[in-house]
Amino acid sequence: MTDPRPAAFETLAIHAGQPPDPTTGAVVVPIHQVSTFAQDGVGGLRAGYEYSRSANPTRTALESCLAALETGAEGEGHGLAFASGMAAEDTVLRALCQPGDHVVLPDDAYGGTFRLVARVLSRWGVEHSTASLADPDAVAAAMTERTRIVWCETPTNPLLGVADLAALAAVAHDGGARLVVDNTFASPYLQQPLRWGADVVVHSTTKYLGGHSDVVGGAVVTVDEELAEDLRFHQNAMGAVAGPFDSWLTLRGAKTLAVRMERHCDNAEALVAALVDHPEVTAVLYPGLATHLGHEVAQRQMRRFGGMVSIRLRGGEAAARRTCERTRIFTLAESLGGVESLIEHPASMTHASVAGSALEVPADLVRLSVGIEAVDDLLADLDQALDA
Numbered sequence: 001m002t003d004p005r006p007a008a009f010e011t012l013a014i015h016a017g018q019p020p021d022p023t024t025g026a027v028v029v030p031i032h033q034v035s036t037f038a039q040d041g042v043g044g045l046r047a048g049y050e051y052s053r054s055a056n057p058t059r060t061a062l063e064s065c066l067a068a069l070e071t072g073a074e075g076e077g078h079g080l081a082f083a084s085g086m087a088a089e090d091t092v093l094r095a096l097c098q099p100g101d102h103v104v105l106p107d108d109a110y111g112g113t114f115r116l117v118a119r120v121l122s123r124w125g126v127e128h129s130t131a132s133l134a135d136p137d138a139v140a141a142a143m144t145e146r147t148r149i150v151w152c153e154t155p156t157n158p159l160l161g162v163a164d165l166a167a168l169a170a171v172a173h174d175g176g177a178r179l180v181v182d183n184t185f186a187s188p189y190l191q192q193p194l195r196w197g198a199d200v201v202v203h204s205t206t207k208y209l210g211g212h213s214d215v216v217g218g219a220v221v222t223v224d225e226e227l228a229e230d231l232r233f234h235q236n237a238m239g240a241v242a243g244p245f246d247s248w249l250t251l252r253g254a255k256t257l258a259v260r261m262e263r264h265c266d267n268a269e270a271l272v273a274a275l276v277d278h279p280e281v282t283a284v285l286y287p288g289l290a291t292h293l294g295h296e297v298a299q300r301q302m303r304r305f306g307g308m309v310s311i312r313l314r315g316g317e318a319a320a321r322r323t324c325e326r327t328r329i330f331t332l333a334e335s336l337g338g339v340e341s342l343i344e345h346p347a348s349m350t351h352a353s354v355a356g357s358a359l360e361v362p363a364d365l366v367r368l369s370v371g372i373e374a375v376d377d378l379l380a381d382l383d384q385a386l387d388a
Contacts, residue, residue: 007073009189010258016074017064018251029061031248054236058244062251063219066209069188069254070201070221077194078228080220080235081247085184085204086112087240088218092180092200093117093149095227095234099125102146106133107359110157110182111351114359117151130358133163134294136171143175150175152198153182154191155298158310158346158367160285162294165301169197184208184337189261190303194223205242207337208307211253211260217242260339263372264307270375271368271382275311280319280386282364285310308336309368310346313386317363320345324366326385329377336369341378343368 018029034056037049049055059081067079082088093116097103103117107130117128131142133152143150150172154163165181172179180200181193187208193201203209205217222228235241242250272286287298288305298305313319323343324332330343334350344350344367351361370378 009069009072012068012072012074013065013257014255016068017061029058029248029251031244032057033244052244053239053241056241056244056247058251059242059247062242062247062254065251065254066188066203066205066219067221069257070183070192070194071223072192072195077221077223078225078231080228080231081205081242081250082218082220082235083240083242083246084216085202085206085218086116087238088202088204088220089113089116089182090120091231091234091238091240092202092220093121093126094238095231096178096180096200097121097126097148100146101126101148102144103128103149103151104139104142104147104177105130105151105359106153106156106161106163107131108156108159108161108361109151109153109354109359111346111353111359113151113153113182114357115353118357119353132161133168134161136164136167139168140171140175143171143177145176147175147177150177150179151182152179152193153185154193155185155287155294155306155308157185157308158351158361158365160185160287160292160308160310162287162292162298164297165193165196165198169199172199173197185308186302186306187257187261187337189257190265190306191301194221196301199224199227205250205253206335208261208264209254209257209337210250211257211338212249213335213338213340215246215249215253217246217250260372261304261307264370265304267372267375267378268305268307268309268368268370271370271378272309274379275309275382278383278386280314281311282314283312285312307370309370311366311368312362312364313366315364317347320364320366321348323385327381328384329373329381330368330385336367338369339372341369341371341373 067077
């Protein structure tokens with residue numbers, strides 16, 4: 001007899017952690033908008049809940065679903081939902097590091113991650129260095145005897161670099177560190193880092209998992225039970241948890257992640273094909289291009305290549321800013337991963353915090369979050385903005 005438990009991603013996204021409500025039969029998880037729970041006697045918790053910072057049924061459903069999406073099976077991982085992606089990152093870093101410890105960051109890390117490590121945790125005594133994650137030997141050289149975390153983004157934000165997760169896991173583990181992977185750009189539909197040896201996966205669920213630019217959230221997933229217990233202690237002690245309504249919105253978004261990611265990828269590939277030959281574009285950064293340095297690795301560890309595209313423009317910073325300001329369908333805004341297409345100038349927006357550092361991004365760079373609108377409309381919008 002075959003195992004009736006669902007294993008396909010699309011099925012897990014809709015059903016994992018989300019059985020019909022046992023009281024009413026509701027097929028959608030209710031929003032348990034409550035701060036505290038009645039107890040059956042002193043210390044007698046009803047269904048395991050006492051206070052919504054510690055646990056809430058709606059958040060539990062989301063956490064179960066997130067774990068299933070990253071591991072490919074219900075019940076095999078541990079998920080934790082947070083108030084934002086940065087809250088998730090902060091909790092992981094504080095749980096795994098002590099004063100005097102060391103973290104290796106990508107040399108093109110997300111500006112918010114760099115700011116957290118370099119300007120907040122540095123005051124707490126956590127040190128860092130940067131390395132190209134495309135070169136495992138460079139990562140090994142950047143590690144010290146106090147390195148506790150190799151922090152990875154793949155693809156990276158905003159330069160779309162690709163790292164070999166299995167190779168990085170081996171380097172991290174050989175040095176006594178853990179590999180933490182920010183999987184926001186890929187989403188669990190396109191990539192599951194735990195299967196390649198990562199110890200922890202983090203997400204800004206604000207992005208593709210939520211998918212509709214209407215909720216801010218973060219997530220952490222691991223298959224290490226002891227580590228999960230430690231992370232849950234820190235989650236409860238630090239308190240930056242996802243609220244019930246935010247959890248419900250993210251869970252709703254996750255149900256359609258697979259179908260949305262397919263359309264994001266279709267549209268991104270069509271835009272890339274047009275942009276590589278555009279006279280105003282000097283470089284297109286996208287892992288799906290055969291000329292991309294990480295293309296073969298991305299082919300191996302990703303389902304498809306994602307909805308994020310970055311371009312560099314012939315006219316430099318002035319052209320980049322002008323293009324961002326002239327689009328009509330692409331909205332000039334930070335964030336990414338929603339159904340609507342967004343455009344931004346990283347050097348002065350999402351990555352302004354790394355200006356003047358080794359992680360400074362090119363001033364002629366434009367980042368596109370390709371939405372699910374009609375692709376011909378997106379092509380026409382970019383063409384008119386670039387030709388201005």
